[in-house]
Amino acid sequence: MTMKTVLNDQHRSWGGRMVDFAGWDMPVHYGSQIEEHHAVRQNAGMFDVSHMRVVDLAGERTRPFLQYLLANDVARLKTTGKALYSCMLNEQGGVIDDLIVYYFQDDAFRIVVNAGCADKDLAWIKQQAAAFAVTVTPRRDLAMIAVQGPQARDKTLPLLSSALAEAAAALPIFHATTVGDWCVARTGYTGEDGFEIMLPEVEAPVLWQALADAGVTPCGLGARDTLRLEAGMNLYGSDMDEQCSPLEAGLNWTLAWEPDTRDFMGRKALEAKRNAVDNKRFVGLLLEGRGVLRNHQKLFADGVEIGEITSGGFAPTLQRSIALARVKASIGENCTVEIRGKQVLAKVVQPPFARKGQACINLEG
Amino acid sequence: MSEVPNKLKYCDSHEWISSVDAGVTTIGITDHAQDQLGDMVFVELPEVGQAFEVKDECAVVESVKAASDIYCPVSGEVIEVNEALADSPELVNEDPYGDGWLFKIRLANEAELDNLLDADGYQAAIDA
Structure with missing residues (x-):
């Protein structure tokens, strides 16, 4: 019903x-x-x-x-x-x-x-x-x-x-x-x-x-x-x-x-x-390469799986793809995201991504 | 109501194929497909020179909602892709049968066109 x-x-x-x-x-x-x-x-x-x-x-x-x-x-x-x-x-x-x-x-x-x-x-x-x-x-x-x-x-x-x-x-x-x-x-x-x-x-x-x-x-x-x-x-x-x-x-x-x-x-x-010390970190991601971040995509660093996207999508205010992700605490400034079998670069950022009509993160590479 | 132009042929997986001009045809997704998928945010096109068989995965359209595979309606070689979609994927929503085309392919076998749906057949498929 x-x-x-x-x-x-x-x-x-x-x-x-x-x-x-x-x-x-x-x-x-x-x-x-x-x-x-x-x-x-x-x-x-x-x-x-x-x-x-x-x-x-x-x-x-x-x-x-x-x-x-x-x-x-x-x-x-x-x-x-x-x-x-x-x-x-x-x-x-x-x-x-x-x-x-x-x-x-x-x-x-x-x-x-x-x-x-x-x-x-x-x-x-x-x-x-x-x-x-x-x-x-x-x-x-x-x-x-x-x-x-x-x-x-x-x-x-x-x-x-x-x-x-x-x-x-x-x-x-x-x-x-x-x-x-x-x-x-x-x-x-x-x-x-x-x-x-x-x-x-x-x-x-x-x-x-x-x-x-x-x-x-x-x-x-x-x-x-x-x-x-x-x-x-x-x-x-x-x-x-x-x-x-x-x-x-x-x-x-x-x-x-x-x-x-x-x-x-x-x-x-x-x-x-x-x-x-083994608590996972909850981070923001900004996709640097081409594609769209989606829920459940796997994240890698140096070929090793380090976590997963929990919410991902296209951010209309930024005209870029962004995500929230749960990752190993050892994550650095970047990781790669597996999108249809390819590894695509993403930058680790601190949310929020956009509020009050404006970007809150640096969109430059 | 989605538009289904009579001059095109269709697949039940929601691709359209233009009539053949000097062995070349243009491929895109239907008005119904773009309407169901919602606002497009990314289109992944094949490489010029890539060859496909019928029903090969040849492109991906990503809307705000989801990523959807595009299946090649015919076999042949890609001779041109719609570069404008890299910066303006919304063309697929705004003009699915015109500026929102995906790629052009040189047909390997024109007889394959006979296996595709005409406008009435596709309309019946989406009404079902």
Whole structure:
């Protein structure tokens, strides 16, 4: 049974090329993935991300619960509306999912998880929540639209109620504000400024149309993927999963080791590997030769296999092919990528590759 | 609806072949194929002088989505490739039957053209 978001009719009438994504009927593009990508880097684009699962957590002990559940520390969330990116780990230190957690009140937090992980996440969270008497409420009544790009805020604010617009205009990066069931967050997955708007499903088609009328380009999952890749953001299921530690997925920055008294799920397993010399490195690659980097291509140095691409593709902003890859720690400044039996040179670079409309890496050889 | 010009012949693997001019024919991919693959970002063409048999892998087109092999519809020797695609692979999307052509081949055996689909046959194949 394929699931549909409340915006499915809009996608089809806009010419969306529909594909199955984690059981959801979603647009991969509406004609040109590359034009949609450029729209977000240069102007404003919007994505239906209603397939992601919004989950509200309530109860007096919600904060200590999240301090146990998540590898990042919600103690960092001190002001109302502040958001935090975190991994949710299993006992072995593998990544069950990555998510954003929002702090509303001490007894009310919200998390937003990946569509493809939503069912297992909910089962896991409910199981862990019982001991903390935290209630777990999936909000399937909410839709979610991400509006991203340098013009995103200016094009969105006039379409919000005056109270919400005023609060949204004042939001610092990675903060959210709520009015009733509407929640506007200054977050995203593109490397551009913008909002992610959670709102009642019944109101989503009207907002989508109003954004389109304001000149915001509808964008599919294809552009969402190339934008996040350029921005150096991980994709769950490609760059990390339950068999992979955040230590080997470039996510060390999301692990809150202090205070060392905080006993979060997966901590013991991670600590044993924290300073292991054989931990793999998670790097960016810029293809120097001809071709396109793709997921699962093998990497070599001096004829020896040293790793694999976890996310690869063509970067429209750079007009070059880029990738995220997991490699042996011994990797130098270059490696070769096996593309259809040939070894093609690639340079090791530090992501992000492109954000705020600009390249962040040196494209010269 | 994808365009399927009557004057061309086709393979069910979505290549088109122009009519023969002095033993030479031009090969590309169909409008339907480019539409299914999405925005092209890289085209790997054969070398001039390379010889192929029918159904040999002779080129690769890579879109934002995936890499796809191109199979040679006829046997023969490559005499020219579309150099413009190196910098502008999007020509395959914009003009698949014109500026987005892939390469020209000198036919080894013109009778092989009889094994290819006409426009109606290809249309039926993509409608199936």
